[in-house]
Amino acid sequence: MARAGTTRDLRCRWFVDATGRRRLLQRKLGLQKEATGYGSALWFRVGERLSPDDLVDDSEVGWRLRVPDDRRYFSTSHFMGRGYWVWMIPLVGGETSIGIVAEEKEHPFSTYGTRDRAMAWLAQHEPALYRAIADLELLDCRKVQRYTYGAEQVFSSDRWACVGESSMFADPLYSPGMDFIGFENCIVSRMIAEDAADSLTQERVAYFNRFILSHFETTLSLSRDAFGVFEWPHVTGAKLVWDFYLYWAFTCEIFFRKLVTHHPEVAAGVGEVGTRVVRVNQRVQRLLSDWAAAAASPTPGYEFVDVPSQVPFLESCHGELSRDKTAGEALRGMMNSLRTVEVLAQVILLAAVAEVHPSHAAALARRPWLNAWAVGLDPNAWERDGLFRPTTPPADRSVIGSQLRWLFPAQRTLEGAA
Numbered sequence: 001m002a003r004a005g006t007t008r009d010l011r012c013r014w015f016v017d018a019t020g021r022r023r024l025l026q027r028k029l030g031l032q033k034e035a036t037g038y039g040s041a042l043w044f045r046v047g048e049r050l051s052p053d054d055l056v057d058d059s060e061v062g063w064r065l066r067v068p069d070d071r072r073y074f075s076t077s078h079f080m081g082r083g084y085w086v087w088m089i090p091l092v093g094g095e096t097s098i099g100i101v102a103e104e105k106e107h108p109f110s111t112y113g114t115r116d117r118a119m120a121w122l123a124q125h126e127p128a129l130y131r132a133i134a135d136l137e138l139l140d141c142r143k144v145q146r147y148t149y150g151a152e153q154v155f156s157s158d159r160w161a162c163v164g165e166s167s168m169f170a171d172p173l174y175s176p177g178m179d180f181i182g183f184e185n186c187i188v189s190r191m192i193a194e195d196a197a198d199s200l201t202q203e204r205v206a207y208f209n210r211f212i213l214s215h216f217e218t219t220l221s222l223s224r225d226a227f228g229v230f231e232w233p234h235v236t237g238a239k240l241v242w243d244f245y246l247y248w249a250f251t252c253e254i255f256f257r258k259l260v261t262h263h264p265e266v267a268a269g270v271g272e273v274g275t276r277v278v279r280v281n282q283r284v285q286r287l288l289s290d291w292a293a294a295a296a297s298p299t300p301g302y303e304f305v306d307v308p309s310q311v312p313f314l315e316s317c318h319g320e321l322s323r324d325k326t327a328g329e330a331l332r333g334m335m336n337s338l339r340t341v342e343v344l345a346q347v348i349l350l351a352a353v354a355e356v357h358p359s360h361a362a363a364l365a366r367r368p369w370l371n372a373w374a375v376g377l378d379p380n381a382w383e384r385d386g387l388f389r390p391t392t393p394p395a396d397r398s399v400i401g402s403q404l405r406w407l408f409p410a411q412r413t414l415e416g417a418a
C-alpha cells in the first residue's frame with residue numbers, strides 16, 4: 001500500500017475502472033459524454049421507520065385495504081407530481097431514505113438544493129410526507145446536480161473497461177444503476193475469460209460496446225421525457241405497464257439467459273428484436289409524453305390498479321423469468337413478446353386518443369390492426385407515418401385491452417367513444 005503523497009507504478013493485464021462518478025479513465029481518455037442533464041436529486045435519511053400507511057389517517061380505509069398488513073413498507077414508494085418524483089426507501093437499520101428527483105426546467109435545483117429548501121419544497125409539493133418528517137432530525141443530506149452522463153466507449157480491446165457509474169449514468173427512476181453494474185461486470189468477466197483463452201477479438205469487444213451504449217440510450221429514453229407524465233396517474237399507469245413489460249420481456253430475458261455474454265449464436269436475432277423494440281419504444285415514449293401534455297384531468301374512477309388481478313399478462317411476463325430456457329427458446333419468447341408489444345402500443349394509442357381526440361376514437365378503434373411503429377397522437381400525421389399500413393398480420397387486441405380497461409375513462413371504451 002502506498003503512503004499518501006507517494007506514487008507507485010503497477011503493471012496489470014486488465015484495468016477495470018470502478019471509481020464511480022469520478023470517472024477516472026473516462027476523463028483521462030476524454031471519452032465522457034456530458035448529457036444535457038435534465039434532472040437533479042437531493043436525498044437524506046431520517047432515523048425513523050416510515051411507511052406510506054403512516055401518511056394517511058384511519059379514515060382512509062380504502063387505501064389500507066388495497067395493500068393490507070403494511071406491506072407497502074417493504075418496497076420503495078414513489079410520490080409523483082408534475083416534473084418530479086420523491087422516493088421513500090426503508091433501510092435495513094430501520095432508517096428511511098427520502099429523495100427528491102426533479103426535472104431542472106420544472107423545478108430548478110436552486111428551489112430544493114439545501115436541507116432547508118428541500119423541507120420547504122416538500123411542504124409545498126408533498127405535504128403529507130412533509131408532516132411525517134417535519135420534526136425529525138436529518139441524519140445526512142447528499143445531492144447531485146444534473147446527474148446524467150454518457151460515454152463514447154466503455155470497453156476496449158486494449159484491455160481496459162469501465163463499470164458502474166465510472167461508465168455512464170442514466171437516471172435513478174427504476175434504479176437501473178445496478179442493472180448496468182450487472183451487465184458490465186458480466187461482460188468484463190467474460191472478456192477477461194475469453195482473453196485468457198486467447199479467443200477475445202476486436203469484433204467481440206465492439207459488439208459488447210454497442211450493446212451497452214444502446215442499452216444506455218434505451219434506459220435514458222424511459223426517463224428523459226417522463227417528468228411531464230408523472231402529473232397524471234392514468235398516463236403514468238400506462239407508462240409503467242409499457243416500461244415494465246419491456247424490461248421483463250427483453251432486458252431481463254437477455255440478462256437472465258446470458259444472451260449477450262455467452263450466446264453469440266443468437267446475437268443476430270437478439271439484435272433484430274432489439275432494433276424493433278427500440279423503434280417502437282421511441283414512438284410510445286413520445287406518445288405518452290404528448291398524451292400527458294394534452295391530458296385535461298385525471299381519469300375519473302382511476303384510483304388503484306392491482307397488477308396481479310387486473311393486469312395478468314404483465315404478471316405472467318414476470319413469471320416467465322423464473323422458467324429455465326435455452327438461448328433459442330429465449331429468443332423465440334422475445335419474438336412472441338414483440339407481438340404483445342404491438343398490441344400494447346395500439347391499446348395505449350386508443351386510450352390516449354379516446355381522451356385527447358374523442359372524435360377520432362371510434363373510427364380508429366374500428367381498424368382491426370395498426371402499425372405499432374407509427375403510433376402517435378397527431379391525427380394529421382397518421383396517414384403520412386403509415387399508421388394504417390401495418391407490416392405484420394393482425395392479432396387479437398381484446399384480451400390485453402380488457403386488462404387495461406382502467407386506462408379508459410368511465411364513459412369511453414377500447415372500442416371508441418361511448
Ligand SMILES: Cc1cc2nc3c(=O)[nH]c(=O)nc-3n(C[C@H](O)[C@H](O)[C@H](O)COP(=O)(O)OP(=O)(O)OC[C@H]3O[C@@H](n4cnc5c(N)ncnc54)[C@H](O)[C@@H]3O)c2cc1C
Pocket residue numbers: 018019020021022041144147163164165166172175176177178181
Ligand atoms: C440520485 C440517485 C439515486 C439512486 N438510487 C438508487 C437506488 O435506489 N437503487 C439502486 O440500485 N441504485 C440507485 N442509484 C444508482 C447507484 O447509486 C449506483 O448505480 C451505484 O452506486 C454505482 O456504484 P459504483 O460502484 O459504480 O460507484 P460508487 O458507489 O460511487 O462507488 C465508487 C467507489 O470508488 C471509490 N473511489 C473513487 N475513486 C477512487 C480512487 N482513486 N481510489 C480508490 N477508490 C476510489 C469511491 O470512494 C467509491 O467508494 C442512484 C443514483 C443516484 C444518482
